Amino acid sequence: MTLSLNHAPLRAALSGVDHTARPTWKLRETVHFYRDIMGLPLVHAITAKGWGREKEQHADFIHFFFDSGEGSTIAFFYYIGTRQPPELVVPRGYMAMANHTAWRVESEADLLSWQKRLEQQGVSVSQSVRHEILESIYFRDPNFYPLEITRRLRDIDRPDATDAELTIDAALELEASGHWTNIEQLWRTKARYVENYCEALQHDSANGGKP
Amino acid sequence: MSGFYLLDVPEFAPLAAAALRTGKCREGRKTGCYRFIEFDDELEIERADTGLGEAVWFGCLTAGLDGKIAHFDSRRLSLIATNEPILPHL
Structure with a gap:
């Protein structure tokens, strides 16, 4: 087993979300919802002639941003004169x-x-x-x-990160098996990872913290 | 020994308490951030006895299960001992 706690600690290289963005074909409804109903200030809008990507036939567009707090925004692209492709319709379910x-x-x-x-x-x-x-x-x-x-x-505390690492280790093992079908298989596999983790802790403790 | 692990965080504590109140299991070793609740042959826990909402209830074995799920719905969780392989068709 790979004791994930031995991985190099993550360094906070990011400072939170700047923006997320999605396409819309409902300009009026989208502005009304985010600005008027939710009350998120409209804080920025870009208008451009298709990024100049002629081979891609990129539509002219508006890219507009609503303030969602703490410096983050939620943004939309409105592609002028286009129809929503079927694959971008949000599926039910x-x-x-x-x-x-x-x-x-x-x-x-x-x-x-x-x-x-x-x-x-x-x-x-x-x-x-x-x-x-x-x-x-x-x-x-x-x-x-x-x-x-x-x-x-x-x-979120250190135990949450430890547990998440062990969950993913177990899930990766099952995914690689090609026969993973249910959560019980994950929970049973994870028990082995947790047991090994606990035994490693006990071993380290018995040796005064020396591996 | 069959049983299940619990991450020692507040949201899973009611599950351990309800399991221990059944009288059919006992608190095993606690190592680091994990508790282990042991049972012999079978263990049944009612969600109503835990006070857990469904969102936490249906993930309550996330720390690991040494056993088999005999029944699991929004009302009741039933665990039994097992020697079956995790992926039996391999």
């Missing part, structure tokens, strides 16, 4: 929901306030859902893009 934006708020009161605000504006919003470290509400924008507002229930 849970798998397509994996591609989403989740904004952070600082408190339960803030989360409930957003839920109430959106409902009052006629947006269909989920009840709040508590995950392990997050509590979230879910909704859609006019493009059917999934959106989430979430708050941290606790800080």
Whole structure:
């Protein structure tokens, strides 16, 4: 087993999200939703003649940004005179929901306030859902893009990172097998990784911290 | 010894408490950030006894299972001992 804790520690080379961006073919509805309903300030817009990529037949476009707090923005591309390609229509179903934006708020009161605000504006919003470290509400924008507002229930700590490494180690083993079909196989495989991890800790402890 | 691991964080503590209240398991070794809840042949836990919401409940064995899931739905989790291979068709 590869004890992932021996990996070089991650260095904070990034400083959070600057922007995420998606295409839209609903300019008016998108501006209304983000600026007027959500109240996110429209802070920047680029207009350009197709990046000059003539071979690509790149459409002329508007690229516009809404402030989503802490220096981050959510942005859209509106390609003038184009039709939405079928492959960019957001599919129904849970798998397509994996591609989403989740904004952070600082408190339960803030989360409930957003839920109430959106409902009052006629947006269909989920009840709040508590995950392990997050509590979230879910909704859609006019493009059917999934959106989430979430708050941290606790800080992510060192044990979370240790556990995540062991989960991924076990998952990589199963993926490589080519026969992985369910979560029980992962949980049973992971038990072996956790057992080895714990034995390594006990061994180190018995040797006064010397490997 | 069959059992399941738990990451020693607040959200999984109610699962350990509910399991231990069944009287059919015991707290095993705790090493680093992991607890181990041992059972002999079988263990059944009702979600209502844990107070967990479904989002955490359906991931409650994420730290590792030494055993087999006999039943798992939103109401009840039933675990049994097993010697079956993890990937039986290999």
